[in-house]
Amino acid sequence: MSIDGQYDPENIFAKILRGEMPCVKVYEDEQVLAFMDIFPQAPGHVLVVPREPARNLLELTDGALQGAMLRVKRIAQAVKKALNPDGIVMTQFSGAPAGQTVFHVHFHIIPRKEGEALGAHGGGQADMAELQVQAEKIAAAIEMP
Ligand code: 5GP
Secondary structure: OOOOOOOOOOOHHHHHHOOOOOOOEEEEOOOEEEEEOOOOOOOOOEEEEEOOOOOOHHHOOHHHHHHHHHHHHHHHHHHHHHHOOOEEEEEOOOOHHHOOOOOOOOEEEEEEOOOOOOOOOOOOOOOHHHHHHHHHHHHHHOOOO
């Protein structure tokens, strides 16, 4: 699917937002839901999903984008505090040719350790118990204004 197109309310993140599919939750409020990526590129890979139905960043309203970016920053700070990575990658893919696979806008927060290669995008499925432990540590470190 290219950068242009119709929002599909049956996409997997829309179902997670509606509570129709499970997720390992890290944080939620009126603007976003954040949960662990089940095919993580590194341990502690979090997805921040704005509630507004938009396929990509370009389609988000300015208000929803501002709210989402503040939360990405705060959750990335919590990832740093909880997991002590050497660096953090924050990405957003708009359109399939850019690497997007789920067409509800979301931001990746991926902790990086010196000397450890980044895993494949959409690689192997994580152990759910491990995701739960990571999510609890990150959640406990979140400080929202
Ligand atoms: P995109 O490629 O669209 O930027 O990222 C989609 C991300 O969602 C990928 O990193 C993929 O691992 C993750 N993902 C796909 N399906 C699910 C799912 O059902 N649950 C969770 N938690 N993550 C998913």
